[in-house]
Amino acid sequence: MNQISDKPNNNDEIIELGVYLNVIKQAKWRILGFAIVVTLLTIMFTLTLIPKYTATATLLIEAEQTKAVSFEEIYGLDTNKKEYYLTQFEVMKSDRIAREVITKLDLKSHSDFIGKPSFLGEIKKSIKELFPFLNKKEVAIFTPEEQAQSEMLGLLSVFKSKLSIEPIRSTQLVNISFESSDPKLAALIANTVGEVYIDNQMRAKMGITQQASAWLNTRLSQLRIQLDSSEVRLQAFREDQKLVDIEGIAGLITQELEQTSEQLITARNEKNNLQSINRVIQEYGNDNIELLGSMPEITSHNAVQDVKRDVIIVERKLSELSEVYGPKHPNIISARAELVTVKANLNKQIKELITGIEKELNRITRTVKALESALANIRAEYQTITRKETQYNQLKREVETNRNIFNTFLSRSKETEVTSDFSSAAARFTDRAFTPNTPSKPNKKLIVILSFLVSFSFALVMSFVFDALNDTVKTKPDVESKLAQRMLGLLPHVKTPRKSSFPIYAYLEDQYRLFAESVRTFRTSLLLTQLDKNHKVIAITSSSPGEGKTTTSANLAMSLAQMGKVLLVDADLRKPSIAKRFDIPVFHPGLSNLIVGTEEFAECIHVDEKSGVTIMPSGQIPGNPLELLSNIRFEELINTLKAQYDHIIIDTPPTQAVSDALVIAQSADSVIYVVKSDVTRIKPIKAGLERLFEAKAHVAGVVLNQVDMSKSKDQHSHGYYDYFDYSQQPEKPKV
Numbered sequence: 001m002n003q004i005s006d007k008p009n010n011n012d013e014i015i016e017l018g019v020y021l022n023v024i025k026q027a028k029w030r031i032l033g034f035a036i037v038v039t040l041l042t043i044m045f046t047l048t049l050i051p052k053y054t055a056t057a058t059l060l061i062e063a064e065q066t067k068a069v070s071f072e073e074i075y076g077l078d079t080n081k082k083e084y085y086l087t088q089f090e091v092m093k094s095d096r097i098a099r100e101v102i103t104k105l106d107l108k109s110h111s112d113f114i115g116k117p118s119f120l121g122e123i124k125k126s127i128k129e130l131f132p133f134l135n136k137k138e139v140a141i142f143t144p145e146e147q148a149q150s151e152m153l154g155l156l157s158v159f160k161s162k163l164s165i166e167p168i169r170s171t172q173l174v175n176i177s178f179e180s181s182d183p184k185l186a187a188l189i190a191n192t193v194g195e196v197y198i199d200n201q202m203r204a205k206m207g208i209t210q211q212a213s214a215w216l217n218t219r220l221s222q223l224r225i226q227l228d229s230s231e232v233r234l235q236a237f238r239e240d241q242k243l244v245d246i247e248g249i250a251g252l253i254t255q256e257l258e259q260t261s262e263q264l265i266t267a268r269n270e271k272n273n274l275q276s277i278n279r280v281i282q283e284y285g286n287d288n289i290e291l292l293g294s295m296p297e298i299t300s301h302n303a304v305q306d307v308k309r310d311v312i313i314v315e316r317k318l319s320e321l322s323e324v325y326g327p328k329h330p331n332i333i334s335a336r337a338e339l340v341t342v343k344a345n346l347n348k349q350i351k352e353l354i355t356g357i358e359k360e361l362n363r364i365t366r367t368v369k370a371l372e373s374a375l376a377n378i379r380a381e382y383q384t385i386t387r388k389e390t391q392y393n394q395l396k397r398e399v400e401t402n403r404n405i406f407n408t409f410l411s412r413s414k415e416t417e418v419t420s421d422f423s424s425a426a427a428r429f430t431d432r433a434f435t436p437n438t439p440s441k442p443n444k445k446l447i448v449i450l451s452f453l454v455s456f457s458f459a460l461v462m463s464f465v466f467d468a469l470n471d472t473v474k475t476k477p478d479v480e481s482k483l484a485q486r487m488l489g490l491l492p493h494v495k496t497p498r499k500s501s502f503p504i505y506a507y508l509e510d511q512y513r514l515f516a517e518s519v520r521t522f523r524t525s526l527l528l529t530q531l532d533k534n535h536k537v538i539a540i541t542s543s544s545p546g547e548g549k550t551t552t553s554a555n556l557a558m559s560l561a562q563m564g565k566v567l568l569v570d571a572d573l574r575k576p577s578i579a580k581r582f583d584i585p586v587f588h589p590g591l592s593n594l595i596v597g598t599e600e601f602a603e604c605i606h607v608d609e610k611s612g613v614t615i616m617p618s619g620q621i622p623g624n625p626l627e628l629l630s631n632i633r634f635e636e637l638i639n640t641l642k643a644q645y646d647h648i649i650i651d652t653p654p655t656q657a658v659s660d661a662l663v664i665a666q667s668a669d670s671v672i673y674v675v676k677s678d679v680t681r682i683k684p685i686k687a688g689l690e691r692l693f694e695a696k697a698h699v700a701g702v703v704l705n706q707v708d709m710s711k712s713k714d715q716h717s718h719g720y721y722d723y724f725d726y727s728q729q730p731e732k733p734k735v
Contacts, residue, residue: 020464024463036452053186054440055180055189057177057433058431059427061173061427062427091200092165093160101159105189105192108155110182112158113158162178183435184435194427194429198426202426223406226402226406230399230402234398234399260374268368270364271361274361275361277357471683472677473682473702474677474678483702485689488525488703490704491707494515502548502551505558508611519559522559523560530670536642536645536648537650538556538670539652539664539668539670540652540672541692542655542673543675544654544684545657547654550572550578552674558612560649564645567649569591571591572618573591573625573629573660574621575653579615587620590619592619592622593620597633626658638667652665655687665692673702674702675705676705676706
C-alpha cells in the first residue's frame with residue numbers, strides 16, 4: 001500500500017533541489033535585473049548622504065565614594081545595588097543635563113541643530129501655496145517664553161537622538177557617545193555631558209548633606225525627650241510594683257505549676273483505675289468471691305497470687321494422693337481439709353483487697369480535689385506575675401529602642417556637622433573623547449553590498465513564492481514530487497464544441513486517436529504495476545466533481561474490454577452519470593436494487609454492444625447511500641462478481657464530498673486517483689489520498705486528466721506517443 005510519508009528520503013531531497021534550481025533557472029534574468037537596478041539606486045542614494053562622526057568618552061561611576069558619614073542610607077542611595085547604576089545612566093540621559101549642555105555650548109546656532117525642511121514638508125507647503133483656501137487654520141501667537149520653550153524642546157529632541165549612553169557590561173564604566181557631522185563638536189559635546197553630569201551630582205550631594213544635618217539636629221531633640229520619658233515610666237513601674245527580680249519569681253512559679261500539673265495527672269490516672277475496679281466490684285457484688293477472684297485487677301495482686309499458688313499446690317497434692325489412696329484414707333482427708341483452709345484464706349484475701357480498694361478510692365479522690373485547688377491558685381498567681389512581666393518588658397524595650405535610636409542619631413549628627421561642606425565626585429573620566437578621523441556612518445560599501453544581497457534574496461524568494469502559490473498539478477514530476485504517488489497515465493485535453501460534453505466513445509473513434517493511445521498507455525502502465533497481483537476490482541475516484549473520473553472509468557473499461565470480460569459499475573449513488581452517458585434508461589435497475597435484493601443480477605446489468613463492456617448502473621437512488629454501501633451484501637456482491645469478470649471498474653463519488661469512496665475502496669483491490677491538470681489544488685488531493693490511506697485502501701497511482709499538451713514543452717517525454725507514430729501500417733516498397 002502506498003503511503004504519503006512525512007519524512008523525505010534522499011531522492012525526495014534531490015527532486016526538491018532540482019525543482020528549486022529549475023525555478024531559479026527560469027527567473028534568473030528577472031532576479032539579476034531587479035538586484036542590479038536596486039543596487040544602482042542605492043549607490044545614487046549613498047552619494048547624497050552626509051558623513052557622521054561619533055566621539056566617545058568613558059566615565060567610571062564611583063561605587064564607594066570618600067565620605068565621613070553614610071547619609072545615603074537615610075535618603076535611599078545604596079551605591080552597591082544595580083539600581084543605583086541604572087539610575088545614574090538615566091540621569092545622564094535626562095533633559096536637565098541636556099539643557100545645560102545645549103545652553104553652555106550654544107548648540108542652537110550649529111547646523112546640526114537647525115531644522116531642515118523635509119521633503120514631505122516642502123510638498124505640503126507647495127500645495128498650500130497653490131490652494132490658499134486650504135490654509136484656513138489660525139496662526140497661534142506665542143509669548144517669548146513659550147517660543148523659547150518650544151525651541152528648547154526641538155533642540156532637546158535632536159540632541160537626545162544623537163546622544164548614546166551605553167554601560168559596559170559587568171563593569172562600573174559607561175560610554176558617552178555623540179554623533180555629529182562636525183567631528184570636533186562630537187568630541188566636545190561627549191566630554192561636556194560627562195562634566196555637567198559630574199558637577200550636577202556633586203551639587204546635589206552637597207545639598208543632601210546639608211539637608212541631612214539640619215534634619216538630624218531637629219530629630220535629635222525629639223528623640224532625647226522620648227528617651228527621658230520612657231526611662232521615667234520604667235522606674236515608676238518598678239517602684240509601684242516593688243519589683244526586684246521578676247524573671248526569677250516567674251521561673252519559680254512556672255516550675256511549681258509544672259510539678260503540680262504532673263502530680264494532678266498521676267492522681268487522676270490512679271483515681272480512674274480505682275473507679276473502674278470499684279464499678280466492677282459493685283456490679284458483681286461484694287459476696288461474689290468467685291467472680292471477683294477472676295478479675296485481672298484482683299488476681300494481679302501479690303497476696304492473692306501467693307494464696308492461689310498454695311491452692312494449686314494443695315490441689316496437685318490431693319490429685320496425687322487420690323491416685324494412691326481411697327477417699328476415706330487419712331491422707332486424703334487431711335489434704336481435703338488443707339485445701340478448704342487454703343481456699344478460705346484466698347477468699348479472705350480477696351475480701352480484704354476489695355475493702356482496701358474502696359478506702360484507696362476515697363483517699364485518692366480527696367488528693368485530686370486538693371491538687372486541683374492548688375493548681376488553680378498557682379495559675380492565678382502565675383497570670384498576675386506574667387502580666388507584670390509583660391508590662392515591665394514593654395517599658396524596658398521602649399527604653400532600649402529609644403536609647404539606640406538616640407545614640408545613632410547623635411553619632412550621625414556629629415559626623416554630618418563635621419563633613420557638611422565635603423563631598424567627593426560621583427564619577428570621573430577614564431577616557432576623554434577625542435576628535436574622530438573617520439566617519440562612523442554611513443558605511444557606503446556595506447550599504448551597497450547589503451542592498452545587492454537583500455534585493456537579490458528578495459527577488460529569489462519572490463520567485464519561489466510565486467512558484468509555490470501555483471499549487472496545482474500539471475506534469476508527471478508534480479505527481480511524483482508533490483504528491484509522492486506513481487503516475488499511471490496522462491490523458492490529453494480534447495477540445496469539444498461549446499455546450500457539448502466529451503463523447504463517451506472517444507476511445508473507439510478515429511478522430512480521438514491521440515486520446516485513445518493515451519488510454520492504452522494508461523492501461524498498460526496499470527497492468528504492469530499489477531503483474532504479480534490478482535487485482536481485478538479497480539475503484540476510480542477524484543477529489544471533487546468535474547475532474548473526469550466517470551470518463552476515465554468508461555474509457556479504461558473499454559480498453560480493458562479488448563483484453564477480457566469487463567464490468568463497469570456506477571457506485572455513485574448520489575449523482576450517477578454512467579447511465580445517462582451510455583443512453584441507458586434512468587429507471588433501469590442497478591447496483592442499489594441488487595444490494596437491497598429487489599432485482600436479480602441479470603436485470604441490473606446492461607451490455608454495451610459498441611464497446612463490449614457490461615455496465616451496471618446505479619439503479620434507484622437510495623435515501624442512505626453510505627449505509628447501503630457499508631452493507632456486507634455489497635462486499636459479498638463484489639466477491640461474487642470477481643469470479644465472473646476479468647476486471648471490475650467501479651466509478652465512485654469524490655473523496656472530499658462524501659465518504660462513499662472510502663467504503664468502496666475497502667472492497668476494491670486497487671484505487672486510481674484522477675486529478676484534473678492545472679485545476680485541482682494539491683491540498684485537497686493530499687487530503688483525499690490521506691483519507692484513502694486511513695481507510696487502508698491500495699492506491700495504485702494517479703491519472704492526470706485534461707492535460708493541455710499545447711502548454712507542455714516536451715509532450716512526448718513521458719512515453720505518450722502520437723497514435724499515428726505506430727498505428728499506421730508501413731507502405732510496401734515498390735518493386
